[in-house]
Amino acid sequence: MVTLQDYPAQVRAEVQQVREQVATLHQQLITWNLVVWTAGNVSQRLRTADLMVIKPSGVRYEFLTPQSMVVTDLEGNVIDGAESPSSDTASHAYIYRHMPEVYGVVHTHSTYATAWAATGKNIPCGLTMMGDEFGGPVPVGPFRLIGSEEIGKGVVETLEQYPHSPAVLMQNHGPFTIGKDAESAVKAAAMTEEVAHTMWVAAQLGDIIEIDPADIAKLNERYQNVYGQH
Numbered sequence: 001m002v003t004l005q006d007y008p009a010q011v012r013a014e015v016q017q018v019r020e021q022v023a024t025l026h027q028q029l030i031t032w033n034l035v036v037w038t039a040g041n042v043s044q045r046l047r048t049a050d051l052m053v054i055k056p057s058g059v060r061y062e063f064l065t066p067q068s069m070v071v072t073d074l075e076g077n078v079i080d081g082a083e084s085p086s087s088d089t090a091s092h093a094y095i096y097r098h099m100p101e102v103y104g105v106v107h108t109h110s111t112y113a114t115a116w117a118a119t120g121k122n123i124p125c126g127l128t129m130m131g132d133e134f135g136g137p138v139p140v141g142p143f144r145l146i147g148s149e150e151i152g153k154g155v156v157e158t159l160e161q162y163p164h165s166p167a168v169l170m171q172n173h174g175p176f177t178i179g180k181d182a183e184s185a186v187k188a189a190a191m192t193e194e195v196a197h198t199m200w201v202a203a204q205l206g207d208i209i210e211i212d213p214a215d216i217a218k219l220n221e222r223y224q225n226v227y228g229q230h
């Protein structure tokens with residue numbers, strides 16, 4: 001059986017760094033009120049080897065530490081860690097194998113995004129912030145049972161249809177988000193919940209005015225390439 005000791009020192013050093021990052025980012029799910037009890041999970045793919053670091057399954061957030069994070073290969077086989085990896089390990093691994101530009105995956109059960117997931121309806125693009133962050137609606141993905149790579153397949157299939165979105169609302173389940181690293185995926189999870197909440201309020205007030213697709217493209221282009229400090 002392959003263990004972390006079989007990898008070069010450079011890889012072992014990145015594993016320790018990513019364990020610390022991923023442990024810290026799990027606390028961000030609590031900070032932004034995106035999870036309850038043991039729900040949700042964060043992973044990050046390594047740059048120096050085909051490995052990933054993910055939350056141990058069913059462990060309460062206050063007990064998560066860098067050393068409790070589990071290291072697996074991109075098939076979900078445990079390489080290092082005292083505890084069993086997340087229920088969603090196979091799905092995170094599937095996403096990494098099929099989306100090589102993705103190095104962070106997050107799953108939450110945040111209230112408003114998960115409520116939209118229960119309706120099976122995309123969150124319509126009625127806010128400039130959605131054009132910025134999602135390049136259109138936040139899409140709903142298919143219903144899939146938990147514990148295999150089926151959720152990951154559903155996320156990848158949906159993002160093939162919505163290539164600008166960093167989020168998929170898996171029907172009857174909740175959001176899965178992606179990013180260039182785990183922090184970007186956590187940001188996407190926080191933004192998904194924010195727009196899900198605002199658009200729910202908007203839907204109570206009246207009909208949603210969806211932004212013209214050409215304007216959505218301009219919003220997304222500016223935000224992704226001009227906004228902020230360069």
Ligand SMILES: O=C(CO)[C@@H](O)[C@@H](O)COP(=O)(O)O
Pocket residue numbers: 038039040041055056057058059085086087088107108109146147
């Ligand atoms: O919804 C699911 C699985 O997708 C939950 O069980 C998940 O949020 C938390 O599971 P883990 O503790 O990561 O095994």
